[in-house]
């Protein structure tokens with residue numbers, strides 16, 4: 391009926407938990423877990439579940455979360471209720487200690503369950519890739535790249551990516567982490583600052599004063615000292631407002647191509663934050679679904695085992711479009727997708743017919759002026775090449 395068949399000898403696994411999507415950060419908060427429901431229903435409308443193995447993500451256990459996060463932090467995260475009575479503790483409240491309960495990282499009903507489901511999906515994905523049951527494993531509910539060992543940050547409480555990469559390191563010697571969310575992947579970078587088995591590479595809007603989190607400058611490449619094997623293993627691609635598909639695609643292929651040549655990763659973890667799309671409520675770029683998906687297509691062509699994570703994305707219908715398109719790319723059915731939205735798509739009213747998939751001329755958002763001079767783009771590529779010379783091969 392859909393013309394979508396299971397690719398022979400190639401396994402894509404899809405990990406989601408419908409319970410996760412029911413959580414709310416609060417009325418005005420930009421993070422809307424129901425964007426996952428919207429994405430999944432569009433993916434289903436195209437018949438894609440027939441071509442992949444679908445799993446309900448487990449909730450991660452306390453012990454699993456403790457592989458990265460501290461007990462202090464987890465214990466507190468597990469006991470806090472919405473709007474807790476502030477308690478006085480030496481040096482401030484626990485909310486202050488762990489950056490919880492502010493407007494970015496509010497305390498909401500079922501917070502601990504939400505976090506353990508997001509982490510559970512990404513851990514399941516990593517295990518399937520480890521035991522070769524999956525060539526590409528998808529965890530759109532994960533990708534929460536800002537969470538720290540003992541601190542919540544930027545809508546992220548538990549760093550499912552760090553936990554998943556720790557799993558991958560049990561069976562693969564070297565993992566390349568790539569982050570195309572519009573924000574800097576600071577939490578993942580920090581977690582692997584001192585190992586040469588993980589190289590991290592984030593593309594992001596960079597403005598140290600006015601754009602979150604303010605880190606990820608071009609010359610931030612990991613602490614440099616002779617005792618740190620992780621030096622030079624953090625790559626940052628700081629960008630300005632309005633970057634286009636063309637520039638971004640050229641940069642991505644150059645930077646990732648050079649990294650792969652030098653670092654020779656054995657697996658890839660790709661965070662596909664959709665807030666780098668044009669028209670995003672928090673984003674600043676001009677990327678279209680086509681350009682965003684091109685990054686996934688390029689990584690797939692490398693032929694390495696891979697996990698695709700979600701991440702940011704604050705204009706829900708565009709998030710659904712991008713992650714649907716990228717699921718199709720993972721399955722290798724992107725050429726078979728009929729751009730006409732199937733009649734029976736739930737929430738069909740969220741999609742304007744002509745806007746759905748990049749096979750039709752679709753422009754997301756009002757184009758912003760491009761503040762990325764070509765000279766700077768070349769400078770970035772040159773700096774990355776110089777950093778890579780320090781990497782052992």
Ligand code: ZLS
Nearest residue numbers: 418419420493494535544545571573602665672701702703
């Ligand atoms: O990468 O910029 C900040 C920090 C502040 C400014 C905003 N106020 C509320 C807190 C202090 C300096 N935070 C960013 C976090 C962005 C996280 C991105 C996550 C990810 O995509 C991965 C999932 C930020 N930008 C925008 C907001 N916060 C923000 C916008 C609107 C609102 C509503 C709810 C809360 C308060 C009003 C809020 C936050």
Ligand code: CA
Nearest residue numbers: 569571573593
């Ligand atoms: Ca990024």
Ligand code: ZN
Nearest residue numbers: 571573665702
């Ligand atoms: Zn983001």
